Amino acid sequence: MAWTRDEAKKLADKVLSYSKAPECEVWLEASRAGHTRFAANDVTTSGTADDMTIAVVSRGGGKSGTVRVNSTDPADLKTAVARSEEVMAAASVDPEWMEGLPSQKYPDIKGSHAATMKAGANERRGDVQAALDLARRKKLNASGFSENTTRWSALASKKGNFGFFTATTAGFSTTMRTEDGTGSGWAGLEAPNFAAIPGAELARRAAKKAEDSAKPRDLEAGRYTVILEPRAVNDLVENLVNALSQRAADEGRSFFSKPGGGNRVGEKVFPENVTIRSDPFDPRLAGRPWIGGAGGGFLGFGGFGAGNFAGLPTRKTTWVERGVVKNLSADRYWAKKSGIEPLPQSGAMVMEGGTGTVEDLIAGTERGLLVTRFWYIRSVNPQTVQLTGLTRDGVWLIEKGKVVAAVNNFRFNDSPVNLLKNIEAMSAAESTGDMVVPGIRARDFNFTSKSDAV
């Protein structure tokens, strides 16, 4: 079900008209998602899903209750509002409860693209066929995924707040494996615009990586200089970004906590060449105008998951500038308690890079390992952002500026903090779809064991 701004407003107003609670918020989301999946050189599943979520949050007297439904039938909506009021009545008083937001000014983000909205199985078929044809011709084994989604989102409250946003997302990724099972390559990209995704080119890249990574040489684990492709940088740095919370820092629970108390805002924690910011206006990323949503958050309960961040407008924010921690996010409760302005984590992360390409990074390497991406990354210690995980889909040994051999995969135990501290050079930043990040060459990356997996 596609909504216009007026239709969403009308529906939200209808929900709010049933409310008897002091405050009521309604979060709407309708979506249409399509996908085509392929594996073992055949198309496997493909489909579309039309869905909707309406989350009603009744609030008052320090309490709140959330009910989520997926019907626009007036009787159902009336029931949902009444139930949210019953849930609120049964809830206990929340000492961190904040009064609802008044009317907000949301940023004007261009989030939707006609090509993504229109794409169906026939439009997705071209890239899928290109990947399958290439794999069959080269005797590789292809699997992959093509998707496109449109979301119509709105939020509204009895206090007069209202916002409406249409967003599209698309993605194509493929993994190619050699027939003997010794080589594997991956390439993928996500973007708001379906037309901006070069599926056939991604398939060629994955195929080349598969062929080039076959029959890897056995190499022992240890500390190596690494050249991380942008996807691999994204995989590590996103874990650092997740720690950008002032509350976690103030409470002593994060890397950004100052030993003895307080946080590290204003401290130079990283080298001069590290700058990380949020830019919800970057057209390569899926920026959003506000925090929270009907379909997101904890258990899909809309603003519920975003807590006292819910409904705050997103904005451009600099988190780290030339190595100095400039800002940490703070929800409305923590901001009030700390006497500061609330600052949402606005997503759409951009890490500034250098100039040139990953090939340039390789050319300048005496000895090191080139890494395509990482897999199954888990936190080992949140206070040092110590992580463990594995390389996947192509690791190569570089000597004297040249790729000399494919090597086995590794498990690592290291922190993105160390990675950034050990940067030797960066390529120009580019989008993965999740973040805009450069390729990085860094010394002393800690691979702790070999992995037999291909």
Add this chain to the structure above:
Amino acid sequence: MTPSRRDFLIGCGAGAAAWLLPGGLFTARSYAAEITPEKRRELADLALDAARKAGASYADIRINRYRSQIVTMRSQTDRATGKLNQVPTVADGETFGFGVRALAGGAWGFAASNVVTREEVLRAAKEAVGIAKANASLRREPVRLAPVPKYEDVYRTPIAKDPFDVPIGEKLDLLRRAGEEAKKVPGVFTANGFIAQRVEHRWFASTEGSRIEQHVYQIAPEMTTTAVEQGRKQKSRTYRPHSVTAGYEAVERADLLGNARRIGEEAVNHLKAPSVTAGKKDLVLLPTHLGLTIHESIGHSTELDRALGYEANYAGTSFLTTDKLGKFRVGSDIVNFNGDRTKKESLSTCGYDDDGVKTRQFPIIKSGIFVGYQTIRDQAHLIGQKESMGCCYADSYASVPFQRMPNVWLEPGKAATTLADLVSGVEDGVLIDGRGSYSIDHQRYNFQFGGDSFWEIKGGKVGQMIADVAYQSRTPDFWGACDGIGGEALWENVGLNADGKGQPPQINAMSHGCAPARFRQVNVLKTE
């Protein structure tokens, strides 16, 4: 893996004075969208007939309703005032819709909607067939389905007390009191508790004539305490009574209150505990820990879709390739695993899978040898089998059904081996309880697993608490080093609430029942 918006059980939490309401809460609950069984059959017949007429050789429809509720409480001292803050969150949800799956031209197509009307089921049925036809020419061979009998049946999770009839105030009060109890332990920074519950009303109809109604209840209570050393480290301890398919009786018998102080003390002791010394050690793993190790190393590696490369682009493949079936040694002689969607109270237990196949128990590892894959209807013939093992599941009406992990459980030891027996044979080892940081490669070989708490074993006795432990191994080496499994009396039904797989990602819940087990000379790392 990546949890989706459909996660239903993930902890967080917080609390204050609870209101106890007499009787049930939802007096207002009555949905216009509720449809009668007759109407449901009529819509299903319409959709299946439309799919057939559009050219489908097979079609099914699932018309499903999901209810979920989560009640959480975070108990935390305000540093400025010293007052105990208890922050609650309460949310209740219900979704309803249908999904049609069709085979046409030898390819699958799928269409789903939250609008359950005649017009919409007709539209979706035709769209599903249209998608199948659009992709048919990309297939080299048509999809084949293993035969299945026609069923008309109703399945209900046996429950004593419907969790949706229990007042929210009662749940908040339990979490509040448990939080207060844990916070009595000096050094406990936060105590987070939650009670999450879900019921799936699943209704399945196929062009082969099956009409299957199921009501599956899942419930999970949980409590985590955390102790923090400012800017340096933090340790938590979780009491996770087994998530089960059952009613609220599972919460009542879990005794969150009785365990709150213990886990508070263990979190504080964990923070003070000395680090482990790295090296080869024997491990004794308790069921609450071993369940996730089973899931990652045995559960995922024995999924046929992974072995065939269907998940290569996301979750990965498996070292247990099809040529190893019936031959490859995964573990020692005492290691026996079963796939099973019939075991009482296990999380993936139900009557029928989303292919309409009756659920069953089947062997996966027998005396250490890999003997069986988890399968669904469109895979069985690919390994020369004539029937599906009933492992098909979709996490929503809007999701495409595919192969998901059933309950995969480890048989207890033959003798009445006790925990003391397992420990007494260890000179230098570690006893591990609960889940920590888990990471495994995409073919399920190399893993590094942490835990929730650790105790030193010296000279056959459990000693002091230790910290910063992880163990790293390869799946066949690890299970090959298993030389002791506790007896039946120690077997526990360990539930996992949210396993992610597939593109688009879907969530699944299953159990990995086991008794404590001992593993010799595993590589233990110090994580600090």
